[in-house]
Amino acid sequence: xxxxxxxxxxxxxxxxxxxxxxxxxxxxxxxxxxxxxxxxxxxxxxxxxxxxxxxxxxxxxxxxxxxxxxxxxxxxxxxxxxxxxxxxxxxxxxxxxxxxxxxxxxxxxxxxxxxxxxxxxxxxxxxxxxxxxxxxxxxxxxxxxxxxxxxxxxxxxxxxxxxxxxxxxxxxxxxxxxxxxxxxxxxxxxxxxxxxxxxxxxxxxxxxxxxxxxxxxxxxxxxxxxxxxxxxxxxxxxxxxxxxxxxxxxxxxxxxxxxxxxxxxxxxxxxxxxxxxxxxxxxxxxxxxxxxxxxxxxxxxxxxxxxxxxxxxxxxxxxxxxxxxxxxxxxxxx
Ligand SMILES: Cc1cc2nc3c(=O)[nH]c(=O)nc-3n(C[C@H](O)[C@H](O)[C@H](O)COP(=O)(O)O)c2cc1C
Numbered sequence: 308x309x310x311x312x313x314x315x316x317x318x319x320x321x322x323x324x325x326x327x328x329x330x331x332x333x334x335x336x337x338x339x340x341x342x343x344x345x346x347x348x349x350x351x352x353x354x355x356x357x358x359x360x361x362x363x364x365x366x367x368x369x370x371x372x373x374x375x376x377x378x379x380x381x382x383x384x385x386x387x388x389x390x391x392x393x394x395x396x397x398x399x400x401x402x403x404x405x406x407x408x409x410x411x412x413x414x415x416x417x418x419x420x421x422x423x424x425x426x427x428x429x430x431x432x433x434x435x436x437x438x439x440x441x442x443x444x445x446x447x448x449x450x451x452x453x454x455x456x457x458x459x460x461x462x463x464x465x466x467x468x469x470x471x472x473x474x475x476x477x478x479x480x481x482x483x484x485x486x487x488x489x490x491x492x493x494x495x496x497x498x499x500x501x502x503x504x505x506x507x508x509x510x511x512x513x514x515x516x517x518x519x520x521x522x523x524x525x526x527x528x529x530x531x532x533x534x535x536x537x538x539x540x541x542x543x544x545x546x547x548x549x550x551x552x553x554x555x556x557x558x559x560x561x562x563x564x565x566x567x568x569x570x571x572x573x574x575x576x577x578x579x580x581x582x583x584x585x586x587x588x589x590x591x592x593x594x595x596x597x598x599x600x601x602x603x604x605x606x607x608x609x610x611x612x613x614x615x616x617x618x619x620x621x622x623x624x625x626x627x628x629x630x631x632x633x634x635x636x637x638x639x640x641x
Contacts, residue, residue, distance in 0.1 A: 338371075354382065380405065
């Protein structure tokens with residue numbers, strides 16, 4: 308067994324994959340083709356449920372099962388109004404791993420997932436929250452730094468890793484996400500105690516990814532500094548920042564925030580509705596870019612590791628490269 312496999316052992320055991328390399332769920336991108344390709348290549352694919360209805364998720368899981376020969380997971384957003392129906396859909400299909408994203412799991416959700424026999428993986432934004440999640444029985448944690456693409460927290464991956472791994476890596480497997488583009492970084496986080504890693508941006512331009520050719524081209528052209536976090540326009544309207552490539556859509560998002568803040572002022576919506584409207588905006592904008600290829604007005608969610616994406620390659624090649632780099636780095640250190 309290579310040193311890398313040894314360090315990943317708890318992760319691969321939990322996931323049932325060859326490598327503890329997850330492809331994080333990416334709305335519109337992480338559908339049946341990419342998810343099955345990742346799992347079949349030895350990684351761990353995760354379906355992005357996003358705003359899907361239970362019926363749509365049902366179809367997507369069935370289609371993924373038809374293509375996948377290895378286990379894969381499903382990512383559910385905690386604020387989805389039909390979260391419990393979605394959990395039932397996963398249970399019906401015997402999905403082995405549910406990843407809960409977007410905030411603290413609502414009451415009863417962890418129990419419902421575990422009752423189906425599935426493992427629960429949650430995001431820990433802080434050490435305190437991570438401890439709380441471990442106490443409530445989660446099977447594994449993901450810690451995701453602000454280098455990542457999509458919705459992000461305020462702390463970098465390197466700092467989160469130092470804050471959380473020394474305390475929680477012995478309790479449950481922890482997967483590190485955000486800003487990973489090469490295997491040397493995977494090796495480093497494994498050495499710090501992580502049981503595996505999660506990448507998103509690096510897999511967007513995979514041959515098997517259905518992202519529009521324009522979307523992929525934008526990724527291949529971009530450098531790290533072009534993947535910027537959105538800014539909050541109105542202090543009363545807390546908007547979770549989103550990291551994306553800068554384009555006309557960036558400005559449109561600021562205009563959208565002003566529009567929603569005005570509605571909030573006039574009492575036309577409450578805070579919950581205002582935040583949901585913002586989230587719907589993102590989902591729509593991402594779809595426009597990923598599916599329709601409108602890379603000017605749509606949202607080009609991308610992490611800083613986008614600078615390390617330079618060509619379209621098969622998932623198997625991407626994983627082989629990451630594994631080779633990680634192995635070589637660990638070997639060189641003796
Ligand atoms: C285009 C895009 C869409 C994403 N959508 C989601 C999502 O729907 N749910 C989620 O939990 N994370 C989402 N993410 C985050 C990824 O799952 C993953 O954690 C992140 O990309 C890891 O950081 P990296 O981009 O630096 O590799 C998205 C990321 C990207 C790039």
